[in-house]
Amino acid sequence: MGIKKTLLEDIAKELNVSKTLVSMVINGKGDAYGISKKTQEKVLSKAGEMEYTPNVFARALRTGKSHLIALLVADISNPFYSNIAKYIEKELASKGYNLMICSTDENVEREEKLISLFAEQHMIDGLIIATTNTSGEYFKKERLRNFPIVFIDRYLTDIESNYVVANNYQGSLEITELLVKKGCKNILALNITPSHISSLTERVKGYKDALKKYDILFNDENLLEISFDNIQNDLREQLTNRLKNGQKIDAIYTLNNHIATACLNVFNEIGFDAKKEGVYFASFDDISLFDFVKPNIISVSQPVEKIGIEAANLALHLIDNKGIDSSTFKKIVLPTSIISRD
Amino acid sequence: MGIKKTLLEDIAKELNVSKTLVSMVINGKGDAYGISKKTQEKVLSKAGEMEYTPNVFARALRTGKSHLIALLVADISNPFYSNIAKYIEKELASKGYNLMICSTDENVEREEKLISLFAEQHMIDGLIIATTNTSGEYFKKERLRNFPIVFIDRYLTDIESNYVVANNYQGSLEITELLVKKGCKNILALNITPSHISSLTERVKGYKDALKKYDILFNDENLLEISFDNIQNDLREQLTNRLKNGQKIDAIYTLNNHIATACLNVFNEIGFDAKKEGVYFASFDDISLFDFVKPNIISVSQPVEKIGIEAANLALHLIDNKGIDSSTFKKIVLPTSIISRD
DNA sequence: TACTTTAACTAAATAAGTTTAGAATTCATT
DNA sequence: AATGAATTCTAAACTTATTTAGTTAAAGTA
Numbered sequence: 213m214g215i216k217k218t219l220l221e222d223i224a225k226e227l228n229v230s231k232t233l234v235s236m237v238i239n240g241k242g243d244a245y246g247i248s249k250k251t252q253e254k255v256l257s258k259a260g261e262m263e264y265t266p267n268v269f270a271r272a273l274r275t276g277k278s279h280l281i282a283l284l285v286a287d288i289s290n291p292f293y294s295n296i297a298k299y300i301e302k303e304l305a306s307k308g309y310n311l312m313i314c315s316t317d318e319n320v321e322r323e324e325k326l327i328s329l330f331a332e333q334h335m336i337d338g339l340i341i342a343t344t345n346t347s348g349e350y351f352k353k354e355r356l357r358n359f360p361i362v363f364i365d366r367y368l369t370d371i372e373s374n375y376v377v378a379n380n381y382q383g384s385l386e387i388t389e390l391l392v393k394k395g396c397k398n399i400l401a402l403n404i405t406p407s408h409i410s411s412l413t414e415r416v417k418g419y420k421d422a423l424k425k426y427d428i429l430f431n432d433e434n435l436l437e438i439s440f441d442n443i444q445n446d447l448r449e450q451l452t453n454r455l456k457n458g459q460k461i462d463a464i465y466t467l468n469n470h471i472a473t474a475c476l477n478v479f480n481e482i483g484f485d486a487k488k489e490g491v492y493f494a495s496f497d498d499i500s501l502f503d504f505v506k507p508n509i510i511s512v513s514q515p516v517e518k519i520g521i522e523a524a525n526l527a528l529h530l531i532d533n534k535g536i537d538s539s540t541f542k543k544i545v546l547p548t549s550i551i552s553r554d
Numbered sequence: 555m556g557i558k559k560t561l562l563e564d565i566a567k568e569l570n571v572s573k574t575l576v577s578m579v580i581n582g583k584g585d586a587y588g589i590s591k592k593t594q595e596k597v598l599s600k601a602g603e604m605e606y607t608p609n610v611f612a613r614a615l616r617t618g619k620s621h622l623i624a625l626l627v628a629d630i631s632n633p634f635y636s637n638i639a640k641y642i643e644k645e646l647a648s649k650g651y652n653l654m655i656c657s658t659d660e661n662v663e664r665e666e667k668l669i670s671l672f673a674e675q676h677m678i679d680g681l682i683i684a685t686t687n688t689s690g691e692y693f694k695k696e697r698l699r700n701f702p703i704v705f706i707d708r709y710l711t712d713i714e715s716n717y718v719v720a721n722n723y724q725g726s727l728e729i730t731e732l733l734v735k736k737g738c739k740n741i742l743a744l745n746i747t748p749s750h751i752s753s754l755t756e757r758v759k760g761y762k763d764a765l766k767k768y769d770i771l772f773n774d775e776n777l778l779e780i781s782f783d784n785i786q787n788d789l790r791e792q793l794t795n796r797l798k799n800g801q802k803i804d805a806i807y808t809l810n811n812h813i814a815t816a817c818l819n820v821f822n823e824i825g826f827d828a829k830k831e832g833v834y835f836a837s838f839d840d841i842s843l844f845d846f847v848k849p850n851i852i853s854v855s856q857p858v859e860k861i862g863i864e865a866a867n868l869a870l871h872l873i874d875n876k877g878i879d880s881s882t883f884k885k886i887v888l889p890t891s892i893i894s895r896d
Numbered sequence: 897t898a899c900t901t902t903a904a905c906t907a908a909a910t911a912a913g914t915t916t917a918g919a920a921t922t923c924a925t926t
Numbered sequence: 927a928a929t930g931a932a933t934t935c936t937a938a939a940c941t942t943a944t945t946t947a948g949t950t951a952a953a954g955t956a
Binding site: 229235244247248251270272273274276 | 911
């Protein structure tokens with residue numbers, strides 16, 4: 213049946229002291245409560261000897277703190293998110309916090325259910341989220357007021373919030389600019405729909421503004437919206453259609469890594485050789501394997517490590533200053549970098 | 555300050571019943587305890603109206619069940635693990651369980667600390683782990699006896715355990731065989747060291763047995779052990795050295811995706827063109843992007859979805875049958891498939 | 897000596913549920 | 927009418943910590 217866990221009371225009995233005292237010492241408050249050095253030592257050594265580990269649930273129940281933070285992302289198998297997750301976890305671990313990672317599958321209902329489960333009932337102390345929600349309505353709930361939430365990757369434009377994001381606008385502007393400088397006049401941008409999320413709208417804006425900057429008229433047929441739910445098929449259809457009709461393309465720019473890989477797949481399927489056709493391939497979001505992929509990929513790389521670390525620390529800051537400070541929102545926008553593979 | 559949470563007691567007061575009754579109804583035990591249908595309805599509707607959600611800590615404290623399962627892997631940003639994680643999470647969510655994912659960084663101490671934190675103090679109900687440990691000694695601890703643990707990807711040979719793994723031996727044998735059939739006689743295998751983990755030793759065995767099967771003498775200089783901590787540099791050094799000296803190579807076979815990507819990087823660095831040199835490139839572990847990578851990669855693909863689902867269900871099974879059944883261990887070995895890109 | 901202060905410690909309340917043992921009411925039976 | 931059984935519900939104990947309010951004993955002071 214396994215061995216019985218050591219409780220505070222067991223240590224207390226062994227030493228003929230109260231469990232109050234043991235609790236105080238274990239939590240490092242011995243000095244603050246005036247427990248003698250000798251007693252503190254006795255308690256600590258006995259606790260070690262008996263392999264005491266506190267019951268996290270009893271502690272969380274009493275204190276209201278679980279030392280647990282949740283990370284909600286669309287899909288943990290997306291390397292962008294799994295990399296961020298790695299750094300968040302590392303940063304939190306160093307501060308004594310643990311991370312729960314959950315995928316929402318870009319499903320608003322599931323996202324809200326998870327938030328309700330975790331945050332509203334205070335199972336977690338804080339939440340880091342790449343929201344898939346269209347609006348901030350849900351986050352205005354009374355129950356979520358004052359709950360430490362850090363948005364990453366995407367933020368909601370209709371509510372004030374704490375967030376850590378890459379400079380999507382700037383990155384997109386720069387990569388488009390680079391393509392233009394390489395002589396491109398007809399850059400086909402491939403976006404995901406529904407594309408209400410801030411990161412995508414800003415990338416679109418960056419793309420358009422770069423064109424404007426160089427007096428290139430934005431052409432409606434050069435921005436395709438690919439359905440997220442049926443990405444492969446929809447992309448194949450729209451792309452082949454676009455390649456046949458309309459003005460000749462000199463670059464394809466995918467607005468995230470998800471479309472980028474789908475696009476590579478479609479290239480294979482329809483036998484499109486970007487190099488042969490003289491078409492540049494560019495993508496927002498870099499994946500390390502892009503270094504070895506057949507059509508050279510020019511990409512915007514996001515500072516995933518920085519995003520992770522900043523998000524973790526912002527969450528911890530909000531937890532520590534709950535209530536206080538709640539009127540000022542931290543908005544952290546980090547620079548991206550262009551990786552031009554020639 | 556946020557709004558006060560609804561408690562069982564609040565519902566009880568509103569309806570003039572005991573919180574015992576409310577608890578029973580909420581937990582679906584109304585019929586079992588003979589609570590009248592009418593009362594049950596009243597309770598449920600009031601609970602909905604007041605947006606009641608149980609306090610997970612109070613519940614976990616009393617019942618000893620947290621409905622939390624932890625997944626420990628070396629590195630959540632490794633696509634192999636993040637994919638498995640995704641399917642485990644999905645499967646668990648459908649059964650009312652939540653997942654905590656943690657990276658151990660292939661660090662035994664960190665792994666043991668996490669197990670101690672989570673499992674020994676029963677923060678979690680079960681553990682799914684791709685262990686980085688050399689031996690099963692730690693898992694023999696009295697405290698872990700009878701704790702539901704499912705090993706994935708790797709298992710320990712010196713203890714009996716429940717595990718879900720791919721058939722590493724068979725997969726490695728098959729891919730080596732394929733290379734031999736393509737005419738390769740000098741296949742350079744690249745392994746990670748320390749390589750005590752079962753998956754790697756079995757892949758090595760599969761590699762050697764395939765050679766034996768075709769009467770090819772295994773050559774010691776054709777199995778390089780690359781240091782995990784310094785993978786890029788060590789690989790560069792050993793590979794360039796091996797390419798210069800010794801018998802000419804006709805294939806390179808990396809024993810996991812980590813070495814595979816490192817190897818691709820080194821190819822770039824040292825300007826090695828596998829295709830030009832007439833060297834096949836093969837790898838255990840498939841990554842979807844391999845489809846577009848420059849030297850064609852022949853790979854062994856593991857059934858990640860299946861591994862995730864089986865592991866999740868095995869963990870749940872162990873949790874449900876704790877104590878019972880503990881003498882028989884489930885060992886699930888799943889078939890791999892070869893992806894030969896020609 | 898009597899009173900205050902300080903040091904060192906403890907009993908009991910508390911967090912929010914679940915479970916056990918039993919009570920109150922109704923109904924049926926002799 | 928009394929007894930037994932079934933139905934429906936509840937008080938109190940319990941889970942394991944933390945925290946509050948307070949006690950005891952020793953030391954210091956007037």
